[in-house]
Amino acid sequence: MQITRSKPRLLTLILLTSLAVMSLNMFLPSLSRIASEFEADYSVASLSIGGYLAISALLQLVMGPLSDMVGRRPVILTGLAIFTLASIGCALAGTIWVFLGFRLLQGAVVSGMVLSRAVIRDVAVPSEAARLLAVVGSAMALAPLLAPVLGGVLDQFLGWRSDFWVFALCGAALFILCWIDLGETNLTRQNSFRAQFRTYPELLRSGSFWAYCACLIFSIGGFYAYLAGAPQVGEQAFNLSPSALGLLMGATAAGFMVGNVISTRIGARVGMMALIIAGRWVSLGGIVAAMALLAIGVFHPAVLFAGAVMLGLGNGLTLPGANAGVMSVQPRLAGSASGLSGALTVGIGAVLTPLVSAMVTGPMGVYVLLGAMALASLAGVVAAYVIQALDRRLQPA
Helix, strand or coil, rough: CCCCCCCHHHHHHHHHHHHHHHHHHCCEEEEEHHHCCCCCHCCCCCHHHHHHHHHHHHHHHHHHHHHHCCCHHHHHHHHHHHHHHHHHHHHHHHCHHHHHHHHHHHHHHHHHHHHHHHHHHHHHCCHHHHHHHHHHHHHCCCCCCCHHHHHHHHHHCCCCHHHHHHHHHHHHHHHHHHHCCCCCCCCCCCCCHHHHHHCCHHHHHHHHHHHHHHHHHHHHHHHHHHHHHHHHHHHHCCCCCCCHHHHCCHHHHHHHHHHHHHHHHHHHHHCCHHHHHHHHHCCCCCCCCHHHHHHCCCCHHHHHHHHHHEEEHHHHHHHHHHHHHHHHCCHHHHHHHHHHHHHHHHHHHHHHHHHHHHCCCCCCCHHHHHHHHHHHHHHHHHHHHHHHHHHHCCCCC
């Protein structure tokens, strides 16, 4: 039977990506209160970040090839159904371990973020895909900007469990929207799941794939370090309330939204590679400047906020091109490339978050946090120049 491609509305893809991002950071202003209510250490409660990222990484390894085999639509719908039920479980949890178990199941929502990129790649050529990814990024950046603020306000007035009831409602509503609007876009189905896993060595042998992956890993790695450390630093070093913490947690998204708008407006004119490199330098320069201000005695939460904004701005410039590039190395394996690169990126985040959360305690916590963000950004600069060198080598003389 012939498969007909049905192009979804851009808004549907924006909402799919936004919900995945919201589920990562909306409840973070409540992390200390969750630990306190369950009488657990902060490091145990922070597994709701690191464990969630680890499960997301494993799921992305499966979801990419699975979507290349059975299609994008069924994988996305299944992920949303699991997320909705898991959110209800988190809201009703009576112990930290039950909470963490359902929290890990929430990771199924990552199907929306990973496969929305593959859907775009299915229906657009690489240059247009980069533009559409920038549009999705700039619009969905409102979600991580507003989500921690919303989470902090909900906690303050209704308690932290209200965050997860909101997740459940959003998951159910998006499931209905995708059932109606999200048709199948993958017209070149692969033969078997095992055959799809055999495509990974083909990707892993590509230097360009690894260079793009490294750029994604270190760009987003700085963001994960910030997510892990900012709640504790904000509370201990600056004595911030949950609602103020929510504003601080949304700082990267404010910069990210601006960066995506810039990418959308000038990307076609200046080129994808120029924006990738510029973004890495913007992130590194902003974080180093924040560290310098702290070192000379300007000890204020606005300094950390400014460093996070610059990190987000750089990521907004870099990520649309890097995401489009990693899926264009082998266009017929776009789903596998999206899943594998996403898994590697999130896997590094899963390792980074418990490390950073353990290291940011004490009076030097804010310096440790910014230092981790700066190291990730520096590695991203190196990766961007490697991409440029490989691209030049592959171009005909």
